Amino acid sequence: MTATVETVETLEQFYLLVPSHVREPYLFHLLCNPPDSIINMRVSPPEPTKPKKYKGKSTIKSSHKSTSTDDPDAIEQPPPTIIFCARTRTAAFVSALLKTLGIRSTALHSRLTQRERLNALGLFRARVVPVLVTTDVGARGLDIDDVALVVNWDMPQEPEEYTHRVGRTARRGRSGLAVSFVTERDEERVLKIEERIKTKLVEMTLPEERVLEKLNEVATAKRLANMELHDSDFGKREEIHKIKNEKRKRMSALKD
Template sequence: MYDKKKFGNLEFSKKIFNAISEMGFEAPTPIQAEAIPLLMEGKDVIGQAQTGTGKTAAFAIPIIEMLNPRFRGVQALVLTPTRELAIQVAEEITRIAKYKDARALAIYGGQSIDRQILALKRGVQIVVGTPGRILDHLRRKTLRLQNVAFMVLDEADEMLDMGFIEDIETILKETPEAKQTLLFSATMPREIQVLARKYLRDPEVLSVSKDELTVPQIEQVYYEVKEFNKLEGLCRVLDTSEIKLAIIFCRTKRGVDELVAGLEARGYEADGLHGDLTQAQRNRVMKKFREGHVEILVATDVAARGLDIDNVSHVINYDLPQDPESYVHRIGRTGRAGKSGIAVSFVIPKEYRLLRLIEKIISTRIKRLRLPSFEDVFERQREIIIEKLSETIEQGKLSHYRAIIEEMGNTHDTVDIAAAALRLAFDIEGSQNFSEDAAVEFGNTGAEPGMVRLFMSIGRVDEVRPQDVVKTIAEEAGIPGKVIGAIKIFDRFTFVEVPQDAAEKVLYSMHKNVIKGKRVHVEPAKARNR
């Protein structure tokens, strides 16, 4: 019997535990905690789960744990709606299976089928693919599913929207009846329910309760930053906020350690909390934080679970959580006991869609704020200096310092003396080297002044209308539909103009998004296309 290791309340082989620990996992997400035990018992499962809830690991861990590594045939098949998701899922499975003798292969259109055939001949246990390319291999008899013990339908509702329901049924009929079937879907339309009743055996149904995903008493804001300027942006927010105690969340243990070091180097009182700390170390950190000796606690999600501290004024998402439910648990650390609280998130360009997903889950629009400027930092520090000077004057006991001022007053202006003393006491010039976030250079796209023209790989043949483009951009990028400019729809592509200051957000939000059931490629247009 191989060694077992604990992952929250779950128990895995040491090889799986070591792999997920290296990936930064510290405790199971809700969908993992519920799904994994059921799957290990051999049950079929329906999981109503959004992207970003940790569902890939929820099915990958038990599959890797239970498959036969000595048999090189396909034992698990995962269907995904897009090639991007197929690649992503296959990569995560490969990382989880790092120390197990198990191989995963992504199969999708747009890649050489001969390369895929060669990889299948060499032997793989887990195939992740799009329905169309899986069917292609079945017709060629280069993929055989008679030994499949695990069948996963990932993002089933999106596959339905893209017209894959018949392909899915054709594929399911090629698999053995005696298998475990797992179906994950953000929504449960009637067609998905019919599919589940037809192909799943007494499935257990799991879902995230939306009742818990609302925290209206907390002010929620976000700042847009570039990855390389995130720490400097955080420092600006800290310098302009009236913080009592703050908890800053990072995704990984390494991220916690690096951020604590960065903050301490800049003069902030900060300490870290993560799963590698002993209980004695954890207690020491928490004692300092509760007593106010440390005003900033940097933590991972698992380390902060169960914290109940009344005076936390700010929760800061330095890294957005992949799991929207974790966002709710994080920001719930502030606004305790009826008090107000502020939740701040830093969002880098590639996370715009994740932000929109969180907003949909919590049914709340998170307010965007402008990152504080140097002038804002200076003004806040000026207010602090005036407050401290007033308090010191009221306390008295200045005779020693007055003697120094009187002596120097013979050769220097007293205002200059006071200014020099302030400069010595409060270094307020150190932040001036902050470089503003560099905007993406779109160049000349052939748009009207102040606008950027974007190319979209969808057109009349896809039955797309201008209102479809406007609605999707407005919803996904979070900009008013009225600011969207000229839209020109051709047979197989579309041009749309958006304001220059929103162009980067639209680009990241819309690229690989879905309009009218089709995955769309978006890029800046070339001026010659005009």
């Protein structure tokens, strides 16, 4: 791939065509089976982890077993990955989903306190968790080396946001991979991005039969992740944040 003004030649850029309502099993498969070009960027040795229990209920079992353990529920962790989402609730949900499936992750978004944000960044920088799920605002100014994979869970609205996101990997001459989930609503956005970066994104294909084998497992994890968000009153916190923002806007308008 040739370098452009917007991206570097060590960055591989792909898109994955997938219906919006079944993105989750494709993401799970991608993280459990990273492409050969970045698989060696897994933290060595990969620490196996069990799928998360939710308040005493049964665990989600995975067939992505680690070769370094005899535990049948353990899975290998992905290489350092940043997943970009358009909304704070989506970031919180995807992080909870992955943890339920046994992939260590942490969320970074504007609904967190400063202490919570610093803690999330600290865990990711130290490779305690290999996956950071964030929004564009949450990731602004991030400077973290050795990020192997950037995933656009939601396609960005503007090409500039795309280049900012994928610029979190393939830094300082290192290799890196960017995978964008393209749904039925994203065709125009992809065309704008390709025009801006002056190159075509390459279509990535995953083995659909293997991906869909995990459909029931992931569906159960989705229910548990949504239950966790509900129990944490995430919706109420979003409403409080919205009210505070509206008050700030009114105060600013009065000052003007």
